[in-house]
Amino acid sequence: MFVCLFCAGGARAQYTVGRLEGTVLDPTGAVLVGATVHLSNRATNANSTFVTGRDGHFVFFALLPGQYLLSAEAPRFSRRSVELTVTSDQTVAQNLTLPVGNPSTTVEVTAAEAAPVMSSDAQRSVTRSEAELTNLPSLGRNMISNVQLGAGLAPTNNPRGGTTFGGGGSFVIVLGVQSGLIAANGGRARATSVQLDYTDANDWEAGGFAPGMQAITPDMLQELKILTSNFSAEYGVKSNAQVIMVTKSGSNFLHGAAYDFLQNDAFNARDYFDQTGQASPLKQNVYGVSLGGPIRKDKTFFFGGYEGRKTRGGSFTTLANVPSDAARQPGLLPDETPKDPLALDLLKQYVPAATGTTRNPYVGTVAVQVPSPVDNYL
Numbered sequence: 001m002f003v004c005l006f007c008a009g010g011a012r013a014q015y016t017v018g019r020l021e022g023t024v025l026d027p028t029g030a031v032l033v034g035a036t037v038h039l040s041n042r043a044t045n046a047n048s049t050f051v052t053g054r055d056g057h058f059v060f061f062a063l064l065p066g067q068y069l070l071s072a073e074a075p076r077f078s079r080r081s082v083e084l085t086v087t088s089d090q091t092v093a094q095n096l097t098l099p100v101g102n103p104s105t106t107v108e109v110t111a112a113e114a115a116p117v118m119s120s121d122a123q124r125s126v127t128r129s130e131a132e133l134t135n136l137p138s139l140g141r142n143m144i145s146n147v148q149l150g151a152g153l154a155p156t157n158n159p160r161g162g163t164t165f166g167g168g169g170s171f172v173i174v175l176g177v178q179s180g181l182i183a184a185n186g187g188r189a190r191a192t193s194v195q196l197d198y199t200d201a202n203d204w205e206a207g208g209f210a211p212g213m214q215a216i217t218p219d220m221l222q223e224l225k226i227l228t229s230n231f232s233a234e235y236g237v238k239s240n241a242q243v244i245m246v247t248k249s250g251s252n253f254l255h256g257a258a259y260d261f262l263q264n265d266a267f268n269a270r271d272y273f274d275q276t277g278q279a280s281p282l283k284q285n286v287y288g289v290s291l292g293g294p295i296r297k298d299k300t301f302f303f304g305g306y307e308g309r310k311t312r313g314g315s316f317t318t319l320a321n322v323p324s325d326a327a328r329q330p331g332l333l334p335d336e337t338p339k340d341p342l343a344l345d346l347l348k349q350y351v352p353a354a355t356g357t358t359r360n361p362y363v364g365t366v367a368v369q370v371p372s373p374v375d376n377y378l
Contacts (some may be wrong), residue, residue: 078101221247260287
């Protein structure tokens with residue numbers, strides 16, 4: 001996959017931007033009229049200015065996710081600045097209290113990182129930052145595994161095995177109103193919506209992520225947000241969770257990465273149902289490169305990324321039900337019906353003998369290796 005973004009500022013859709021608001025106060029708690037508030041994006045040096053009115057309030061709209069420096073100044077008061085993080089679809093509330101003093105003096109405030117409290121609305125959400133996306137374990141390096149880490153979110157994919165969708169497992173429910181990949185708080189998985197930079201990324205046939213969206217890797221995302229309940233009507237489309245992905249853009253700093261995640265027989269464990277004693281026969285390389293930086297400082301930026309996958313094997317072992325030894329013997333069935341000799345002969349020739357037992361004396365189990373659906377060199 002290749003992603004390239006050229007950004008020179010400007011407004012974006014509400015899904016992918018945040019908002020910052022607050023009030024400028026003096027040491028007594030009274031509002032300051034006519035205070036000048038500056039906001040600077042640390043990555044691109046994009047600047048905005050707001051002059052407070054009679055209520056001392058300021059607000060900045062359509063802010064790209066990232067780190068910002070917020071500062072305020074007024075006559076006969078010292079300048080005050082604070083660094084903060086803005087995320088998509090979230091309003092950050094930050095008041096500034098200016099101490100009396102020389103205007104040339106700057107008071108810097110550094111606060112410990114904490115989960116922001118949403119005081120402007122009642123929506124519940126989980127936000128994964130760039131650092132979390134890079135460091136959290138991700139099965140197959142796909143976004144589905146990161147989405148499932150949120151509270152109240154549950155996958156509707158097969159937890160036992162398979163590598164469909166880059167390691168995410170295969171569908172359990174593929175038809176009907178419950179089909180999809182993610183269910184939030186007991187809602188229908190098919191009602192979960194997916195957005196990538198405000199573009200529709202839904203699979204409208206089976207639900208969940210559109211084909212190819214699972215290949216969006218952590219190195220290409222600036223932020224991943226999951227809205228689980230109480231979100232506003234602007235989202236529409238679907239009624240369950242809203243998965244919002246925001247891709248990276250360039251900055252004034254040249255940054256990038258190169259990687260190759262390896263998985264093979266030397267590292268794999270034996271499949272739980274595998275009775276061969278050998279490691280799962282999977283050999284996989286997930287490799288890629290990403291690079292971002294300035295084209296024209298403070299004006300135009302670029303970011304690009306590529307990822308390739310090579311998968312060999314990937315099969316898994318499961319248990320299949322087969323007739324037990326008792327069922328294969330001549331005689332009568334439980335309902336006193338005679339067993340068909342031809343059927344018994346076919347069972348012996350074409351159906352493997354049971355190696356395990358169940359509570360039903362006529363049903364046994366046998367370990368079966370399911371072929372991989374993604375044995376490829378893409």
